[in-house]
Amino acid sequence: MITVALVGDVMLGRGVNDALRILRPEQPWGDVLPQLVSADLRIVNLECALTDHERPWTRTPKVFHFRADPSAVEVLRGARVDCCSLANNHTLDFEERGLLDTLEHLKAAGIRCAGAGLDREEAARPALLTARSDRPSRVAMLAFTDNEPPFAAGSDRPGTNYLPVSLEPEVLHRVEATVTAAREAGAETIVFSNHWGPNMVQRPSALFRRFARAVMDRGADVYYGHSAHVFQGVEIYRGKPILYDTGDFIDDYAVDSRLRNDRSFLFRISLEGSEFRRLELFPVTLTYARAQLAKGSEREAILDRMERLSGEMGTAFVRREGRLVFEHS
Numbered sequence: 191m192i193t194v195a196l197v198g199d200v201m202l203g204r205g206v207n208d209a210l211r212i213l214r215p216e217q218p219w220g221d222v223l224p225q226l227v228s229a230d231l232r233i234v235n236l237e238c239a240l241t242d243h244e245r246p247w248t249r250t251p252k253v254f255h256f257r258a259d260p261s262a263v264e265v266l267r268g269a270r271v272d273c274c275s276l277a278n279n280h281t282l283d284f285e286e287r288g289l290l291d292t293l294e295h296l297k298a299a300g301i302r303c304a305g306a307g308l309d310r311e312e313a314a315r316p317a318l319l320t321a322r323s324d325r326p327s328r329v330a331m332l333a334f335t336d337n338e339p340p341f342a343a344g345s346d347r348p349g350t351n352y353l354p355v356s357l358e359p360e361v362l363h364r365v366e367a368t369v370t371a372a373r374e375a376g377a378e379t380i381v382f383s384n385h386w387g388p389n390m391v392q393r394p395s396a397l398f399r400r401f402a403r404a405v406m407d408r409g410a411d412v413y414y415g416h417s418a419h420v421f422q423g424v425e426i427y428r429g430k431p432i433l434y435d436t437g438d439f440i441d442d443y444a445v446d447s448r449l450r451n452d453r454s455f456l457f458r459i460s461l462e463g464s465e466f467r468r469l470e471l472f473p474v475t476l477t478y479a480r481a482q483l484a485k486g487s488e489r490e491a492i493l494d495r496m497e498r499l500s501g502e503m504g505t506a507f508v509r510r511e512g513r514l515v516f517e518h519s
Contacts, residue, residue, distance in 0.1 A: 191467065192321040194329065194381065195229035196457040198416040198436035201280070202265055203238035203256035205442030209479040210261070215268035218440050220482040222456055225472055226269050229458055230321040231329060234266070234439070235385060235416045236274035236303075239281060239288035240295045247283055250340045255283040260291065263299045265440075273317045277305025277351045278385040278417070279337035286348045305333025305383065306343065306350045313343035313351040316372045327463065330377035332368050332410075335385040337417060355386055355401050362404055369409040378463045382410035385417045387435075390449050392499065394422055394434045402432045411464045419443070419451045423499030429518060430466050433457055442478055452476040453484070453492045471496060471507070471514040483512075 202210065206218070216223055226232055238256035240263055246255040266274065274296060282289050289306055296303050304317040316330040334353040343349030354361060369380055382405050387398060394402070394415075402413050406427050413432040415422070421437035437454035445452045454476060460468040473484040473492040484492050493514055497507055507514035 191460055191462050192231070192327050192329070193229040194231045194233065194321070194412070194459045194461065195226050196414050196433065196436055196459065197234050197439040198421070198454060199237040199419070199438045199441065200234045200266075201237040201256055201438075201441040201443075202240075202258035202262040206440060206479040207258045207262060210259075210265065213479065215264035218265055218480050219269050220480050222472065222474055222481050222483055223269060225456055225458065231272045231319055232270055233273045233275070233331060233381065233383070233414070234271055235278060235383065236266070236276060237278050237280045239284045239292050241284050241288040241291035243284045243287040243291060245285060247285055252283070254280070256280045257284050257288065260295045263295045263301070266301055267299050271301055272319055273302040273304065273331050275305045275331070275333040275383040275385065276303050277313075277333040277335040277383065279335065279341065281306050281350055282338075282341045289348050304331050304351075305335065306348070308348050310343040310345055310349075313349060314368060316368065316375070316377070318372070318375060318377060327379065328377050329379045329381060330372035330375065331381045331383055332372060333383040336387070337385055355398060357397075357400060357404060362408065365405055366408040373409065379412070379461055380410045380464070381412045381414050383414045383416075386415060387417050389417070389419050390446060390451070391418050392420055392422060392449065393502070398434070399425070402434065403427050406430050406432065411461070411466065412459060420449050421454055421496065423496065423503050424469065424505050424516070425500070425503040426505050426516065426518065431459060431469050438476055439474070439481055440479065441476065453488075453495070454481070455492070455496065466518050468518065469516040473513065
């Protein structure tokens with residue numbers, strides 16, 4: 191049995207970058223840290239560039255540009271993050287140079303990544319991770335995004351692993367080919383990461399639900415979605431978990447008083463080989479540059495919303511010691 195901990199968007203730039211000058215690297219994770227480090231693997235979506243390069247992307251219109259000092263990689267090391275998705279709409283906020291620096295700093299820190307690279311081939315390459323437990327297991331993370339098409343890698347251009355959300359045969363063939371290649375490389379478990387869709391949406395569209403199911407039908411074991419800034423419901427599809435959106439996790443964002451993007455979860459999945467066994471959701475509240483386990487009425491409100499959204503998809507959790515648990519028999 192292995193456990194994989196997943197969280198949504200980790201944005202270490204802007205105000206978080208300023209706060210890191212006085213915080214210890216482990217402090218942004220708050221009291222969620224023990225739950226993270228107790229997992230066998232930890233995966234996040236890194237939503238900023240790690241670079242000293244200060245010239246932002248201007249080739250196409252863009253409102254927000256997120257950059258963290260290279261030393262911010264210590265925050266990831268502080269939580270023992272094993273792998274980052276770089277397939278998102280902020281990886282090239284500081285041009286190709288920012289991406290290349292990010293790749294270099296992650297590699298130097300011993301942190302794997304997927305979803306961006308020096309060219310299209312490298313951007314599409316999965317990250318192969320080894321989970322050390324009773325029996326070592328290989329996990330592949332594949333990372334895609336439908337955000338920011340101008341950031342897409344080319345045959346000789348650094349960028350992201352761009353994939354539109356579509357049921358067109360060529361799109362699904364590309365998904366299947368990538369999953370198959372990861373299996374052939376020795377992966378027992380396939381985590382399909384996707385930074386997709388619009389911001390501040392509580393429910394995935396019908397197309398997104400059909401697409402996620404099609405991805406699972408083509409061999410993925412865990413669907414790991416992010417981008418909306420708020421968590422969405424969980425669907426258990428043919429015995430496998432679809433996390434439509436894992437929300438935010440570390441940031442300096444303004445809080446929407448209705449949608450409450452300052453509420454989220456740590457998602458911890460237990461697997462035997464590629465067989466899904468358990469999903470645990472630890473409710474979290476997000477303050478400026480920091481995550482904390484939710485308590486009291488705040489915790490209950492977060493659990494209520496996730497139960498409601500997941501119930502709409504036929505998923506029934508049980509509450510256990512302040513968290514939501516789904517056991518797959």
